[in-house]
Amino acid sequence: MSKLLIKEKEIVIPGEKIAEGMDFLPSTGTFREGESIYANKLGLVELKNHITKVVSLKGYYMPKRGDTVIGIINYIGYSGWDVNIGAPYDASLPVGEAVKERVDLLRGDMSRYFNLGDVIIANVFNVTKSKIIKLSMRDYSLKKLNGGRVIKISPSKVPRLIGKSGSMVGMIKEYTKCDINIGQNGFIWINGPIEGQYLIEKAVNLIEEKAHTSGLTDRVKQMLEEGVKNE
């Protein structure tokens, strides 16, 4: 007999029983012991068919293969860069994955391409078991982001910031007339009028605080409308 003990969107703490029986499957943030499924982390329960998942409310970004992330160059090496992507580990970006032209490593000055503090948008190419992260920029949309600045949100709240098929971020763009790039790692690159940037920051803070409540889009919309009026 399988049954669910916790409703969807409810908060669970580590070790709390979510479901009983073999009809449910564990996924990220949950694990099975015996016949029951328990939570691994503090977070919200999500259910998809019979797969249980706990989305944590806090914590560092844990890179996954295929994620598009925004990173800040942290270190220039002999044949590549180390990039801060908000994970506990720096990711490495080799020259071959970043620059299209042929680079003579002996003569080339690597900071020609990316200098310390530059913001890039890249793809997580590989993550090994001991969390060695390789980035790649072999795609037309992956590039260096010039100007602007980076603000942060916790990675678990990125889906709320983007909204259903980009509704939330689309709305924010419309009101603030700013460029926004959101990485899966919770880094947000913004550029545009300073009032708009200020509004985005306020909106991001609001989402960060109220991400687990319903009617978030309306609340953000209201805030943006007020902000635009006050200008």
Added chain:
Amino acid sequence: MSERPDGRKFDEMRDIEAKVGVIKKANGSAMFRIGKTIAIAGVYGPKEVHPKHMEDPEKAIMKCYYNMYSFSVPERKRPGPDRRSIEIGMVMKNALLPVVNLKEYPRTAIEVFVNIIQADAGTRCAAISAASMALADAGISMKDMVSSVAVGHVNNEVVVDLNKEEEDVEGTTDMPMAYAPRMNKITLLQLDGKISKEKLKKAISLGMKSCKKVYEIQKKALKEKYSNNGE
């Protein structure tokens, strides 16, 4: 039957207050008060390991620091780490290790700092309870929570949660214990004094019962933090 110095029943703990998210800059934090004993825990990480040679490519390492402030006791304590606090740090680490999934964070360090701002016996138990809540608040993957309370043998009676007055009675036996309720495992059991076999069994079962009560308070505190601002 004679009562305890502060009028409690033999199986009655002092009043407990638990709060999560008390330190802004920490990844996770918690305050745990039992009677007059107050512990504040902060968790930082997972982050890079320093010194580098302590790094483990397969799992995270955990560091626990226990510190008692100089004003926490009636007579000023010499500030800084001493033999006792280093030992309690180790004891805390051993009590928490069985529940933390260190394998999820290879090559990192998780640092737990606990400060005692007011001490009235049972500080290591308060420290462990607070640390466990702070770890959960930091979004760190755990198999279970750890709840902790001291039991003892005072004036020929098995009692729970001794205060300083009871601890100082001649011939008192003090037994701090930590317990993971879901796994039904005792992760810490120390014994200071003498106790008979029967009384020991009684004390352990009383401790486990009390730890379950502590667990409920920890659970409530963790859940409250996220439902409060959710409306």
